[in-house]
Amino acid sequence: MGAQWKTKHKMDAANARGRIFTKLAKEIMVAARNGADPSMNAKLRAAVEAAKKASMPKDTLERAIKKGAGLLDGPVNYETVVYEGFAPHQVPVIVECLTDNKNRSAQSMRILFRKGQLGSSGSVSWDFKHLGQIEAVPTSADADLELAAIEAGAQDFEQGEDGEVIFLTESTDLDAVAKALPDFGYEVHSAKLVYRANNPVSLDDAARAEVEAFLDAIDNDDDVQNVYVGLA
Template identity: 40%
Template structure:
């Protein structure tokens, strides 16, 4: 299976722990700010904002923090920061392509942090465009507690899905065109499926198979280091790795 899908599934299971460390609070709060800034500051008419708020509540972020983040995005609350979205690109061990989506108020600081993370873990931060051509942005719905794949397939097709993948025994990721994400999310929920997450994600057109234990360990450490940075929102990589090697490399 695609290694990053498995890795993403593991990271979701760690979300509660990460939230206690404050990382998820910062990450989701910034996502709310950007969503409110890019559309109307009303979740009823802004799917991106509505999804970010749902994630915030699931992570236990207080309502006051959510409202303050919406106000920052709407421009009615000024704390002196000016967040901008930047995408960074590079290569990890074994030639794995890595996309990093960041929200920052200081480009120099973020670039320096990312460059250090890459260089210390067997990778290289590259120029814009060096790996993005290998990825396409898709809408992804994560569906939990899947008991009937045929019913999931039928509902997914009705919602405009392009494909789906079982990331573990009962969890699926359903992919669609980026513009169809809201429609797919609504259709799956209307059919009674438990959609735990709906997001835009960069999907690789091809994957690099990682078999060497040392490279696997360095790659997963690099991704973990990148994801731990406050300015980083999402990390996507085009690797495949067996579950056994991934588990062994995370010890």
């Protein structure tokens, strides 16, 4: 969920990797403000796991941790800002920014939402669930998916496209479930809080293409960290 509108091979691979590493580094820096030891910092641990999955170079990862913890180049001043509104055809959108300049982000969102409608806080989030999402893969052929979900404390699960399993949790249970899953035969690749639409909108091809162009423009903004959309 989130960036599911993206078409494969749309972006040059090197540019795409660079953007992914930049976003992951920002998440690591913000998480590391609460401690540079992943074993003692659940948010940092999840960010580090996501960076390793994306094959972020070790020196880049370690530098982000040190910078976020204030051990390098002074303090990090990124803040999370959430915007809500509608893409064309009244498709609900939630945008999470991680920014060091809220005025710049606000101006960018006002411009980017001109082809849609920028709303106030709560204008669309009421129609989304805020929950934990864990991506994991079985470590053995006899791993019991349903048992793992129940015993680890997940609320639900679904099969991914590439053999992975998506475990869904209450937002407060994300770290506990992620820690428990390895005991039941699952290796965790990522664990994060996400928004999922309750009533995603279905569109014809022409309208969907218009919405996808709108979402791509938002996602390409340097301050944007995550985009969640109610699009079926």
